[in-house]
Amino acid sequence: MATTTAPTSRRRPSKPPSPGDWVGHARRTGPAEVGSDTRSFSRANIPIGGLTLLGMAVARPAIPIQNTIFGLATPARARALVGAGAWCVRSRTGLALILVAFAVLAAFGPAGTASAAPVSGQIPLSDRAAPDPGIGKPVRDGKFEFTVTRLQQGGDNIGGSYGADAQGRFLLVHVTVRNIGDQSQTFDGSDQKLFDAKNRRYNADTGAAIYLKDSHSFLEAINPGNQVKAVIVFDLPTSTRPVRLELHDSLFSGGVTVDLIRHEPQARTAPGIAFTA
Structure with a gap:
């Protein structure tokens, strides 16, 4: 089939x-x-x-x-x-x-969060510079630790008839200098700079400091761990108001700034000192 x-x-x-x-x-x-x-x-x-x-x-x-x-x-x-x-x-x-x-x-934005735009005229907190230390606050540069203790008017003469006369008036800056390094270091007043409110720079008068007893600011050798109480002499115009001091452990060091207007706790200014704007 x-x-x-x-x-x-x-x-x-x-x-x-x-x-x-x-x-x-x-x-x-x-x-x-x-x-x-x-x-x-x-x-x-x-x-x-x-x-x-x-x-x-x-x-x-x-x-x-x-x-x-x-x-x-x-x-x-x-x-x-x-x-x-x-x-x-x-x-x-x-x-x-x-x-x-x-x-x-x-x-x-891509993350789904609103992007915060900076407000015009405002500086972010992270970009604001911290204020400079004031009188009485220890600061360091290189192998030295500096503490500005007081300011004192020095008049128009240091050392008497055989001393030095000021072109304007003398300002005496009292500074404690301590060697924090591991070898001897020389402190010299000529390495220090002072500035006024107009940002004009003044050099120290080391010639006048020689006539000042125990100034310790002319080629003073300081051994490690030791400290001296130095007096830096500046010859300023009578109308100049000092606002800050730049301290150096040597001529070419970076330097550190001290605000001469701010007074830290336990700092003092000698009686009778007065500045005009």
Whole structure:
């Protein structure tokens, strides 16, 4: 008996949907569940510029795991993503959402926090310079530690008839100098500078200091750990108000500044000293 064999039908393999197919399908049928087949669509949360458009009905093909390689999209998924971008551009809603997203990013920055702009005329606290130490505060430069203890008017003459006369008036700056190094260091008054309110610089008068008893400010050698109470002499105009002193352990050292207006605790100024502006 002859047997007849029913012809077997060959099932044509499904091809990935084109952007037009799945966009049109989404408009006709609405969102579907994820994972049905290569033509299913779902409601997606789409990130745009760091933001997420929650619940927006966007067609997205559910791509089986075999259509990805190490988690990367295959050409089919890439075409689907391109189609999603095309829908956002063609749709007024999608275009408006993109514009809003860019506006939010421009206003708040990529981290989602408002960027604080500095207020005009204000200096940040981190950029403000700390005030210079005042009278009575120990300061250091190189191998010396200096402490300005007091200021004293010296009049217009030091040493009497055979001494030195001032061009203006003498100012005596009392400083304790301590050697904090590991070898002897020479302290000299000529290395020290004084400034007035107009930022004019005055050099010390070491010639007049020679006539001052126990000034210890002319080539005074100080051994490690020792200290001397020196007096630095300046010849200033009578109308000059000293505002700061720059102290050095040597001629070419960086120097350290002492504010002669500020008085630290336990600092004192000799009675009778007065300055005019």
